[in-house]
Amino acid sequence: FEKAKYFEGCLPIEVMVERGRDTLRFGPMKPVGLAHPETGEVPHAVVQLRAENKEGSMYNMVGFQTKLTYPEQKRVFQTIPGMEEADFVRLGSIHRNTFICAPELLDQTLQMKKRPGLFLAGQLSGVEGYVESTAMGLLAGLYAGRLLRKKTLPVPPASTALGALVRHLTETDPGRFQPSNVNFGLFPPLAKKIRKKERGLFRAEQALSGLAAWKIRLAEQGGGSAVQ
Numbered sequence: 001f002e003k004a005k006y007f008e009g010c011l012p013i014e015v016m017v018e019r020g021r022d023t024l025r026f027g028p029m030k031p032v033g034l035a036h037p038e039t040g041e042v043p044h045a046v047v048q049l050r051a052e053n054k055e056g057s058m059y060n061m062v063g064f065q066t067k068l069t070y071p072e073q074k075r076v077f078q079t080i081p082g083m084e085e086a087d088f089v090r091l092g093s094i095h096r097n098t099f100i101c102a103p104e105l106l107d108q109t110l111q112m113k114k115r116p117g118l119f120l121a122g123q124l125s126g127v128e129g130y131v132e133s134t135a136m137g138l139l140a141g142l143y144a145g146r147l148l149r150k151k152t153l154p155v156p157p158a159s160t161a162l163g164a165l166v167r168h169l170t171e172t173d174p175g176r177f178q179p180s181n182v183n184f185g186l187f188p189p190l191a192k193k194i195r196k197k198e199r200g201l202f203r204a205e206q207a208l209s210g211l212a213a214w215k216i217r218l219a220e221q222g223g224g225s226a227v228q
């Protein structure tokens with residue numbers, strides 16, 4: 001009843017395979033840096049297994065989101081060399097993200113435009129990921145507290161990751177809006193040409209000075225900032 005639109009950062013393996021025979025080898029099955037310790041041989045592709053319990057008897061297959069049927073998952077995964085005898089304790093499934101069209105509905109202080117005083121945060125607000133969801137929670141909580149105390153609600157500058165996420169939520173074309181992890185593409189373009197190697201440091205310095213300026217505004221306009 002709903003057309004599946006996948007988040008690019010978390011595609012099911014079968015969707016990746018449809019994009020090309022080698023797509024998985026350049027994605028979750030990338031063998032880079034994993035030469036065999038004895039022979040030095042570089043594998044064609046690898047599956048990363050992450051321990052799920054202390055005993056090391058359960059592992060999860062990193063990056064293997066899938067909506068294949070359970071029998072198909074067992075059949076396909078048992079064709080991977082070394083996994084012929086694996087028992088599957090829990091099979092994969094796809095999760096659905098619920099989010100609003102933030103550019104249409106949210107203002108820069110994460111309040112619903114049509115219902116000021118109602119703050120949204122987390123995944124529902126249109127960000128993706130643990131840190132991003134928590135970051136929006138931090139802002140929404142800070143703003144809600146300040147609103148109650150009749151203090152101003154300064155928006156973090158776009159040079160900071162907090163500001164870049166707010167910018168994504170509020171300035172993206174509503175017709176194209178999709179949740180996003182934080183990434184440099186959300187930040188304003190660099191004002192001057194900077195060598196690739198030095199861009200990270202430059203952006204970090206810009207972000208830190210933007211954050212410091214924002215914290216001063218919070219303190220000036222409201223007497224004390226909760227953000228450390």
Ligand SMILES: Cc1cc2nc3c(=O)[nH]c(=O)nc-3n(C[C@H](O)[C@H](O)[C@H](O)COP(=O)(O)OP(=O)(O)OC[C@H]3O[C@@H](n4cnc5c(N)ncnc54)[C@H](O)[C@@H]3O)c2cc1C
Nearest residue numbers: 095096121122123124125127128129130131132133134137
């Ligand atoms: C399988 C999977 C793997 C993921 N892997 C990663 C990863 O590796 N890295 C990463 O950064 N992100 C990952 N994510 C995304 C990340 O989990 C979410 O972006 C993040 O948890 C969203 O945080 P949130 O607090 O907004 O929502 P949630 O973590 O979903 O929290 C919402 C909470 O509200 C509760 N709730 C819902 N309705 C009600 C109600 N009516 N009353 C009371 N409580 C309610 C829910 O039970 C839940 O506890 C993954 C998500 C999934 C599903």
